[in-house]
Amino acid sequence: MQGTTGTSSQPTGTYPPTDRTVPTRSPERAAYDKELVHAILDEGYVCHLGFVRDGAPVVLPTLYGRVGERLYVHGSTGSRPLRMTGAADPGLPVCLTVTHVDALVLARSAFHHSINYRSVVVHGTAYEVTDPEERRTALDALVEHVVPGRSRDSRPANKKELAATAVIRLDLNEVSAKLRTGGVNDEPEDLSLPHWAGLVPLRKGYDAPVADPALAPGTALPDYLSAG
Template identity: 65%
Template sequence: MSNAAPASYPATPRTTPTRARERARYDHETVHTILDTDYICHLGFVSADGAPVVLPTLYTRVGETLYMHGSTGSRPLRDAAEGLRVCATVTRTDGLVLARSGFHHSINYRSVVAHGTAHRVTDPEEHRTALDAIIDRIVPGRSADCRPATAKELAQTAVLRLGLEEVSAKTRTGGVNDDAEDLDLPHWAGVIPVTRTLGTPIPDPDTPEDLPLPTYLRHLLRS
């Protein structure tokens, strides 16, 4: 009998859409691929005074765990030592869908929503490893090419850990879904692709002129 982890996350009431259910995906491959194409998530929670809060923050995925960056001075992250119920979301926009009617305008997108209880990372080794992984999520290879954080800097930086257990992806692809009676209207319709590209690196003024661009950056710019 195989002890391998299931290939999909279980659907729950919180991860089952009430509309367009056919766009929902629960397989690990889809969820992981979306998470691994970005580095900013939005972290939602309810503060101690009962107010809803949503914060943008850096993140990375390591296996079945999301690590999210924060400040130790943040009250929510202090509260997370005992566990903080959160909802983390990641969204990538792939295209603007312009229909002949205003009602059918849409966006092609890929998104992930993860629910659960996040905890602050307190183990020093896991803390440092998670921060290096967040840096490498932004630019692969960068953590080995910068000064490591000092003990003081580590003390000022918090990391939240959220296990990927109650998770779903939702995507929209394809073209315009106009009503048949609108197809002859004299309005342009179609999809405008949205892409993200990296520009030419701009050296800091204090960078020596003879210091070459690191190999990992050259590879990143060619990808």
């Protein structure tokens, strides 16, 4: 049940670093490898989408999907960022960030406490998608991102639902990953301190599915859920 939505073949190569994607701190944690970036994106459920409204930043969590080198975000045609995208020409500047917290890092020193994480930051311009076929592809990708295999096992959107849904696209051009992995980085002189140090991994995965009470009689749990 990992989110793997990309239908293209394995990507190769890297995203070219830019002024915005080279960190001023801990540059050794930055990565531009496309395969790594895609894997981090595909494992997430919500991204945090940032845009500027009246000169101030706004950061909202939202679902997303990936098709090759394109990300898609959807929402009601009445929602703020999607209205702004449609109204803007040539598009809406956004920053889309996906983060996984993998473990708490407990050091002997307060200063070296940290988190093992993997994140992807995408800078770019979001455009409204109007082509009917691309809209279908995007909406399928959004459902597939949550549960691979699900778009073919559900009723597709009808005309009314499609008309109420805005879709925006963000291309993967200016992209970086940032990761902290590994163990504790205490100062050598602190190693003999009596405080416990180490990693506390966060649990990943799913608890048992809870069926809707109104499920049609005889509807079994599908294979793509029982593997979780």
